[in-house]
Amino acid sequence: MKFILFTLVLFVTLLSCNPNNPTPNPPAPNSVQTSWTMTVDNTTYSWSDNYIEDAETGNWYPEHFETNPGTCAWAASGATSIDGSVVYLGTGNLPGQTEDNVECHLQFYPMNTGSWIISGNSWQSGVNNPSGFYLEIFDYPSINSFGTNSVAWITGNDNIALNITEFATAIGGHVKGNFNGSYYDVNNVLHTVSGQFNAIRTE
Numbered sequence: 001m002k003f004i005l006f007t008l009v010l011f012v013t014l015l016s017c018n019p020n021n022p023t024p025n026p027p028a029p030n031s032v033q034t035s036w037t038m039t040v041d042n043t044t045y046s047w048s049d050n051y052i053e054d055a056e057t058g059n060w061y062p063e064h065f066e067t068n069p070g071t072c073a074w075a076a077s078g079a080t081s082i083d084g085s086v087v088y089l090g091t092g093n094l095p096g097q098t099e100d101n102v103e104c105h106l107q108f109y110p111m112n113t114g115s116w117i118i119s120g121n122s123w124q125s126g127v128n129n130p131s132g133f134y135l136e137i138f139d140y141p142s143i144n145s146f147g148t149n150s151v152a153w154i155t156g157n158d159n160i161a162l163n164i165t166e167f168a169t170a171i172g173g174h175v176k177g178n179f180n181g182s183y184y185d186v187n188n189v190l191h192t193v194s195g196q197f198n199a200i201r202t203e
Contacts, residue, residue, distance in 0.1 A: 031063070032172055034072040036089045038104060038195030040137060045102045047072060047091035051200045053172065060172065060202045069093055074175040075203045076111060085109045087175060087199050100138050104195075106162055106179060107132035113167050118160040118181070133160050133183065135193065158183030160193065168201040175199045 035048035047070035050063040062070060070091035087106040094100035108116050108131045116131040160181030167175050180194035 030172060032060070032174070032200045034062075034198055034200050036072045036195060036197035036199070038089065038102070038193065040135070040193050041191050045091065045094070045137075047089075047093065047102075051202075058171075060200060072197055072199045073202045074199050075201075085111045087177070087197060089195070089197055089199075094138075101136075102138075103134075103136045105132070105134040106177075107134075108162060108164060111167065113164045115164075116162045118158055118162055118179075131162060133158055133162075133179075135183075171201055171203065173201050175201050 030053040031050045032052075033048070033050050035046070037044060037046040039045075047068075049065075049068050049070060049072075051060045051073070052063045053060050060073070062068070070093060071088050072090075074085075074087045076085050085108055087108075089104040089106070090102055092101040094102065106118075108114075118131045118133045158181065160179055160183060162177065162179045164175065164177040166177070176196075176198050178194075178196040182190060182192050184190055
């Protein structure tokens with residue numbers, strides 16, 4: 001009986017050490033591809049990276065944030081908060097000085113697929129699909145504050161069509177869409193904007 005038990009243990013040990021059956025590596029983190037592109041006044045900006053899941057916290061982060069900083073995500077800070085339903089697009093990886101960056105927020109509610117017209121009246125009470133738009137671009141030789149050539153906070157005189165074509169019901173899924181239109185910045189300068197995004201739902 002001891003011989004049989006020893007033989008069995010030896011056989012299992014040898015089988016587990018077989019180079020054709022190596023011990024499996026820890027599973028790779030979940031990964032979701034994201035990307036966005038946006039054209040403002042005939043200048044195009046873009047960013048893409050995979051988001052990966054932190055196995056311990058369950059949070060999602062851009063995989064190469066240190067070398068390719070940016071964001072392309074949807075989040076809701078409170079399931080019923082209108083302000084919380086936002087697609088965040090951005091990058092700090094523009095050519096030029098290190099402070100050059102693009103930041104864009106697209107707000108919409110309810111949280112599903114559909115179309116919204118973002119205008120100065122979007123947030124008035126009684127509107128079925130309240131929405132909002134914010135865009136800031138620092139892409140100039142020296143920008144330490146708002147300049148006359150910078151695209152900054154909008155004034156509310158915007159007219160932008162937002163289309164959400166896919167809206168994930170779970171964290172880690174995609175929120176996809178596109179937008180286009182025009183708006184006036186804080187200097188009352190008219191700008192055109194269009195873009196599309198393939199974002200990850202992080203909440």
